């Protein structure tokens with residue numbers, strides 16, 4: 573294994589696994605496997621990039637640090653020479669963490685400073701200018717992310733936001749330096765390290781900027797960012813002859829299907845509305861769930877009754893209703909109860925024969941994937957930017973784990989079709 577990725581959630585892990593498997597157009601990518609948690613056994617020798625999915629984005633800081641260091645240890649033992657800490661392209665975190673504390677702990681363990689921190693993912697409209705993060709044409713703090721149920725993003729100056737989470741000062745490499753080339757970026761990172769910075773926010777608004785950052789990162793032990801930061805990394809290993817350029821065959825999975833949505837993002841809520849126009853949907857009664865009165869049996873009956881017509885089960889709601897529920901029951905308690913409900917539902921659905929499953933939401937996907945005990949997933953073709961088909965499990969289950977914010981309006985129906993049909997990539 574050449575490259576090891578520690579991802580702070582499951583949808584983010586799939587996102588970066590997809591980027592590494594694709595590589596740059598015409599060059600091919602790496603042989604990638606996505607692991608669900610830190611594996612207990614050695615990796616297959618064919619794997620060039622191992623992506624460990626953790627569910628640490630919203631966990632207590634100490635847990636996130638401990639689990640990330642355990643992931644680093646395993647990846648080191650597989651022979652990795654470079655490590656990426658993958659977080660969200662909307663920099664999902666709170667003033668306490670977890671991006672800063674995890675990144676500094678990894679940097680300390682690897683003995684490095686002047687580490688790239690770049691959440692940019694231009695394909696889906698996330699760009700960084702003078703250390704400020706934009707979502708399309710809006711500052712992050714003016715996007716729907718300011719209402720996120722767990723990590724409301726209320727400051728677009730991610731250097732300032734990150735500095736609240738870190739021990740060391742946070743540096744900046746701006747667009748002017750990035751556009752001067754990878755040599756200029758390396759010098760700027762060295763200068764920031766000499767000034768005591770562990771984390772250095774790097775501007776990027778085009779894929780070309782990310783390719784430059786990727787080239788600058790050749791030989792660096794640690795890189796941090798969204799999946800965009802991985803765009804240029806396979807090329808470094810291909811150039812040095814350490815990787816061969818992977819082309820993977822993929823064939824679809826035929827079988828019963830279901831869609832589970834726990835994301836409350838504006839994108840997911842719109843996708844649910846689009847899906848509802850032609851397919852059966854079931855809204856979960858959260859008050860009943862909180863009172864322990866929501867029966868998984870009723871959800872299974874709904875899914876079975878609508879088999880073949882893409883049944884969708886969701887908890888997603890608008891910011892006002894989310895706020896009401898969180899005030900009434902507590903933010904953590906609602907998240908924990910819904911995670912548990914989606915986990916039990918997914919397990920029962922798979923036991924009842926479902927073999928194509930689409931899940932919306934990072935926390936929700938984490939709860940579902942952990943419940944299914946899948947260990948490792950192989951990466952299939954991309955459904956929409958940032959969302960690949962994933963295949964795993966003894967019974968061969970096809971999954972689409974969608975970030976709340978990703979995907980076209982008709983994502984749900986399209987994803988189920990692609991999980992079935994498959995295609996060569």
Ligand SMILES: Nc1ncnc2c1ncn2[C@@H]1O[C@H](COP(=O)(O)OP(=O)(O)O)[C@@H](O)[C@H]1O
Pocket residue numbers: 721722834835836837858887888889893894895897898906907908910911932933934935936937974975976977
């Ligand atoms: N109706 C609701 N009210 C309050 N919280 C909710 C509701 N539905 C889902 N949630 C919580 O919102 C969070 C959504 O996070 P996540 O699944 O990561 O989606 P995203 O990918 O949009 O961040 C989860 O913790 C989930 O339990």
Ligand SMILES: O=C(O)[C@@H](O)C(=O)COP(=O)(O)O
Pocket residue numbers: 581583584585587588659660661662693798799933934935958974975976977
């Ligand atoms: O970087 C991204 O935006 C995604 O890869 C990601 O991390 C997804 O997180 P959720 O939106 O919480 O699913």
